[in-house]
Amino acid sequence: MTGEGEFLCLTSKGRRTGLPREIEIWFTRRNGRYYVIAEHGERAQWVRNLRANASVRVRAAGPAFAARARVVDAAAEQALASEVQARSQEKYGWSDGLIVELEPEG
Numbered sequence: 001m002t003g004e005g006e007f008l009c010l011t012s013k014g015r016r017t018g019l020p021r022e023i024e025i026w027f028t029r030r031n032g033r034y035y036v037i038a039e040h041g042e043r044a045q046w047v048r049n050l051r052a053n054a055s056v057r058v059r060a061a062g063p064a065f066a067a068r069a070r071v072v073d074a075a076a077e078q079a080l081a082s083e084v085q086a087r088s089q090e091k092y093g094w095s096d097g098l099i100v101e102l103e104p105e106g
Contacts, residue, residue, distance in 0.1 A: 004029060004091075008060035010036065010102070012069070015052035021045070026094075027060065027102075028087040034058060034067070034102040035084045041098040047071065050100065058102050065104050072099040 011022045023046050025036045038044040050056055050069040058067045074081035085095035 005061040008034060008036070008058055009064075010046065011057040011064075012046050012049035013053045013055070015049050021049055026088070026092050028084060028091055030083060030087065032104065034060065035072075035087070036100050036102065037084075037088055037095065037097040038100060039097045044098075047098060047100065056102065058104070066106070067102040067104050070101050070103075072101050074099065
C-alpha cells in the first residue's frame with residue numbers, strides 16, 4: 001500500500017438535518033475504488049447517512065471528489081470482502097466490520 005495515505009475524509013449528508021457530516025477514517029483502494037470499514041456496522045451514524053443518501057464527498061491525499069457509497073454484501077460478494085479485509089489487515093492490522101465501497105463519480 002505504498003504511497004497511499006493513512007486516512008481519508010468522508011463527507012456524507014445528515015439523514016435528518018441535511019447538513020454535511022465529515023469523518024476521518026482508515027481506507028484501502030482496489031481497482032480505482034476506495035473501501036472503508038465501519039467498526040460498529042449499521043449502528044454507525046455515517047453508515048445510516050449514506051444508506052439514506054449514497055452521494056458523498058471523499059478527500060484522500062488530493063482534492064475532494066464526488067463518489068457513490070454502497071455497503072458491500074459480504075455474503076454475496078465474498079471474494080471482494082475477503083480481499084478488502086486482507087488489504088486492511090495488511091495496512092492497519094485490523095479488518096473487522098461492515099465494508100463500504102466508495103466509487104468515484106465521473
